Amino acid sequence: MSGEHRPADPSAARARRLSDAAALVTAAAPPVLALAVLVAVWEAWVRLGQVREYLLPPPSAVGAALVDEPGRYATAAAETAAAAAGGLVLATVAAMLLAVAMAHSRAVERALYPPALLLKLTPIVAVYPLFTIWFGFGLWPKMLVAALITFFPTLVNAVVGLRSVDPAALDLLRSLDASPPQILMRLRLPSALPYLFAALRISVPLALIGAVVAEFLSGDGGMGQLILIANGDLDTATLFAAVVVLVALGVLLTGLLAYSERRVLFWHASTGDM
């Protein structure tokens, strides 16, 4: 009976955690196994002398590169992650502010949508030299690239989300003479959260790409610079190691996002078992 709201029985909670863990193992086993087979075949292939090592290093060499200088990868990854995350935050805040204005006024929407669309269609990479002239090197120009790439998807989703309120709930709030700011805070923003998370799922990988590309172009720190240097040395093991680190970073950020989505959107149908 679900009528009780006492804290759930701890042993039941433990059993549920265990069954969650079992489900995770079941779900993760096939892809992990497939990956292991791929790595083994790759290693064997290179060892058997089928490929030159400077073209395709064996997984063991990639692993060795990572283990040799973990600090170097960690520092570079942290720089790239900072640029990507900073850009994401910047873009999300700016897009939300603009979306609130656009969701409240069709005139504002009509005025601002075309410039926003132009921004989306601008190859940001082409603007990057300008950023370095304006802002010099360092975190800011990289963050701006990540922000500009992720701004548009967030804006579009936020506008749709702010408008996608339950009409019955809106009627109720209006019947209580709720002010537009009250309706925004109590109804529109929470209603927009699922849309915002959907946008972030697109934006997280985009922001990483933006940060790395900016680092390529300027040779200014982060994973991008690490790759640039390794490329100059024909150091393919390091190049592969860098890819591994970037994938790990993407998985980490996506995981963090999925975790916070489950926490924040516990009430939303898309988040499953609640």
Add this chain to the structure above:
Amino acid sequence: MAPATAPGAALADASPPALLVRGLSHLYRSPAGDVAALDSAALAVGAGEFVALVGPSGCGKTTLLRIAAGLLAPRPQPGDAAPTVELFGASPDAARRGRWIGLVAQEPGLLPWLTVERNVRLAAELAGVRADVPALLERVGIAEFALHHPAELSGGMRQRVALARALAHAPRLLLMDEPLGALDELSREALRLELLALWERDRVSVLFVTHSIREAVLLADRVFVMGERPGRVLAELDVALPRPRGEELVATPAFVGLESEVRAALGRRGAPA
């Protein structure tokens, strides 16, 4: 005690009626051409009176109710005189600003991220009043679900929450738009009786939209019958059945007689609901 009052008596009363609608027409603008939803509709709800509005679906009941709640501005036919829509002698906007209205619609419209308790409290907070939320939840029979979220409740329980929320700021007029319409037959009958008992204790003024003839006769002091779109009020019937009323009433000749009167009024133009 509020005996079933004749409409004339309610209007002659010194205190203005809870709701007075006269000559209300409404045209919806739509790209495919205008839709006439109401055609000089008229009705009144006396203070402390439970009034049911019955009509086939699409006849304009929701439109009338949303205009009364100040959620929709009436748009008369060109050339029509301005309609009268007054709540306790004031305009719908003034009634809304005074938080006189409690609204329950067919969809519960609960905020899914808030618990039952917080959903009900929200209404009191917005109205700027203090509410005894546990007592309200007790009254509608969902006290034990206070800390649950709407997704964990059945449709019937969600409507109970919506009702508690509508009562949270002690409104002067309850506007209910087919509040039981989305429920299965069993929950519907149970909730109908609870609503009856709840109202017979409080006697707040109610306009109750339904397309169930039985519901209208069982609950109301007076029934207004609307015809097919564009909605106009075709008939007005007093339900002079004694209160408190109970389920056993529906088998009595008086009840059955009233039911067939409403049905006949509905059938006078267009098909019955």
